Amino acid sequence: MASTYVPLLYLLVAVLLMSVAHRTESAVVVVGGSKGWTTGFDYNAWASSQNLQLRVGDTLVFSDPDQSYHTVSLLDSADAFQRCTLGGSLTVHPILAGNNYSMTIPASLESKTLYAVCTVPGHCTEGQKMKAAVLPALKAAIPPTASDPNNADLNRYICWTTAILLFAVSFWNSS
Numbered sequence: 001m002a003s004t005y006v007p008l009l010y011l012l013v014a015v016l017l018m019s020v021a022h023r024t025e026s027a028v029v030v031v032g033g034s035k036g037w038t039t040g041f042d043y044n045a046w047a048s049s050q051n052l053q054l055r056v057g058d059t060l061v062f063s064d065p066d067q068s069y070h071t072v073s074l075l076d077s078a079d080a081f082q083r084c085t086l087g088g089s090l091t092v093h094p095i096l097a098g099n100n101y102s103m104t105i106p107a108s109l110e111s112k113t114l115y116a117v118c119t120v121p122g123h124c125t126e127g128q129k130m131k132a133a134v135l136p137a138l139k140a141a142i143p144p145t146a147s148d149p150n151n152a153d154l155n156r157y158i159c160w161t162t163a164i165l166l167f168a169v170s171f172w173n174s175s
């Protein structure tokens with residue numbers, strides 16, 4: 001009877017370990033939070049208020065809750081970003097009504113600045129642009145210290161995993 005629960009227990013442990021790995025390896029960031037990707041919003045102020053720290057491998061999600069038409073393009077210079085210079089061969093990712101555009105931050109941006117803008121005429125100059133420094137992926141980063149919040153999260157997960165495991169094993173032995 002008890003042996004039929006063994007695969008379930010393994011599954012539970014695997015799921016918990018995967019959630020630990022996911023949290024420590026990459027993050028999903030909805031640009032602008034509930035405001036989304038739109039005009040008339042200060043993305044740099046938002047990024048500072050969130051203490052936003054982007055890393056290679058993190059995912060940025062661009063979406064507009066108001067479902068207006070926007071795009072996402074990455075610029076390659078601070079000057080183009082400052083002036084909203086949108087010429088040249090930009091790759092434009094349109095966001096049609098109700099859709100998102102998700103991008104995983106590529107390794108080519110490591111230790112550089114990501115400059116994202118909307119190319120719809122007037123939108124960049126109306127503030128629809130965000131710049132953010134890109135840190136190396138966590139695996140390549142300096143090992144976290146005890147005071148690192150990510151490490152605290154990890155420790156909490158390990159504690160919960162162990163507790164659940166012990167509970168499951170004791171429940172099982174008693175039945």
Ligand SMILES: [Cu+2]
Nearest residue numbers: 070118120123
């Ligand atoms: Cu736009």
